Amino acid sequence: MESWLKQSGAVGLDGLELANFPVTGRGVKTLRHFKKGESILTIPSGNLWTVEHAHADPLLGPALRSARPPLSVEDTLATYLLFVRSREESGYDGLRSHLATLPTSYSSSIFFAEDELEVCAGSSLYTITKQLEQSIEDDYRALFVRVFVQYPGLFPLGKFTIEDYKWALCTVWSRAMDFVLPDGKSIRLLAPFADMLNHSSEVKPCHVYDVSSGNLSVLAGKDYEVGDQAFIYYGPIPNSRLLRLYGFVVPGNPDDSYDLVLATHPSAPFFEQKYKLWVSAGLDSTCTISLTLTDPLPKGVLRYLRIQRLDESDLAAIALQQTDAATEGKISESNEVEVLRFLVDSFCHLLDSFGTQLEKLEKQLADGVFSPGGNAWAAAHVSLGEQRVLRLARKRAEELLSAAESGSGDVRGCANCEKIPTQPMLCGRCKAVTYCGRACQVAHYKRHKAVCRAV
Known part of the structure; x- marks a missing residue:
């Protein structure tokens, strides 16, 4: 050649x-x-x-x-x-x-x-x-x-x-x-x-x-x-x-992910109103969002589910605000708890559906059950990577659920990245949203300012 x-x-x-x-x-x-x-x-x-x-x-x-x-x-x-x-x-x-x-x-x-x-x-x-x-x-x-x-x-x-x-x-x-x-x-x-x-x-x-x-x-x-x-x-x-x-894998791949599919049937209650909110949020009625080792619970997942689970009173309140930023963060205590409980249950179900659980796979690989470089060995590494991502996602959802159920504003998730701040910082104007720090507040300002001014 x-x-x-x-x-x-x-x-x-x-x-x-x-x-x-x-x-x-x-x-x-x-x-x-x-x-x-x-x-x-x-x-x-x-x-x-x-x-x-x-x-x-x-x-x-x-x-x-x-x-x-x-x-x-x-x-x-x-x-x-x-x-x-x-x-x-x-x-x-x-x-x-x-x-x-x-x-x-x-x-x-x-x-x-x-x-x-x-x-x-x-x-x-x-x-x-x-x-x-x-x-x-x-x-x-x-x-x-x-x-x-x-x-x-x-x-x-x-x-x-x-x-x-x-x-x-x-x-x-x-x-x-x-x-x-x-x-x-x-x-x-x-x-x-x-x-x-x-x-x-x-x-x-x-x-x-x-x-x-x-x-x-x-x-x-x-x-x-x-x-x-x-x-x-x-x-x-x-x-x-x-x-x-x-046809190959990278053991311990830092780019491992799990594609989470979120979907809502058009016959679901208030679908048309919710569809408009999804579009304004850069989403769709069916979304595939990648969960990763570095970001196991992207804010897009939470935003999608918050909209999906809006009830009639929530939709009416959002309509009064007349701003796309109305669904940017937590909508209500009840909505947030419902979303996070659903996520924890879903991640548990997904993890239970794996044929071989993570700890057993790790032991099998360590014991040489699978021939290194072989097909079964490669499949084991795929399963390991996805289970690790899902476990991190479940842990993050459990932390957010615990914070939401406690009702403590000091431990609510950051409005920009959804992570629980170690040193929470409230918006100085409305006192209604929390940030990890100055960087997240600045990154979130364009989306938050309409709601902040309405408070």
Whole structure:
């Protein structure tokens, strides 16, 4: 692949080579010193796998462009990969040399055996993987009917099976790069050789797409010495997503999270009034809010539930205030207690639904029950991360509930961050809201001033 890329104008390959590493496996090794921010690799536009290039292919393009409805970006790139892999005639040698470097199998969660996936039963990964398995089957059947059987000469069915399709999808999920363009549109692409760079949270975002040239460049995310492994940064991704898309986990991942789904049916009482309040709060009637290790109970969760549980008298009082900031903080003692009791009960239920509780998983990992690096081991780390986040969320909700039930204004949550202040500070004007300190008061002022002036 390196010789093909050099001939096509790729820059930087003389300073890099593919190599095997003890923990991460196949990756990119540096052959010289690089300073942080220095360009280490550039792949020309003509060597990238993109929807545009797939549509421009003289054989494949007409088939893709004729599909109705149009294929998704994922399906287009997956079909492009399988099409090139199936060709034997000249004209695709360069692209096929790239395919030869790709894994023949993946360790994404959709390939787990049932007993391996059961290790993380109760986690979001377990639920999403089950849904994905069905979704992939449905998408493959649709692609089969809309494209493959329409052009049998292009798509020999023996090389376009559902297993081939799953391989191609995982190639796109684990190796594609996404960029937002200046016009707000986005582009997804696969870049030969650059896709061999592994992820590390120790480097900063360091791969860039040049809109004018269409080239993909990788910069050094830190200083590298000769023989180091070069990395790129995928972003702050929790283990559940890392395992689903990329097939690996980071033990003790600081970016672990739990996506909490909040929803209200349109037939619920006072839905229209509440919907307007949700919109004014930057929310919707159905919201997915990430709980994280650093912010296990985001204020958006509380604000959503406060609105959801408004009764007729609460709505009337808010209407009289005629301000969007009316639902910014606690609405009433009864509303707050109801919301927090619901949250504590919900977090307890979610934690009870995990097939293996946190302490048992920790012991199993410590005792070597799961083979390190194996599928069950990875699933255990996903479950651990989500349970830790949910336990922190439950603890925060219990603290807020205790404060609300005590009726002590000195221990109510900060109006800006919802945390319980160690040294509470009241708004000097209205004395009605509490802050952690000056920084939270300043951050909250624009939202609070309308209510403060009305008091």
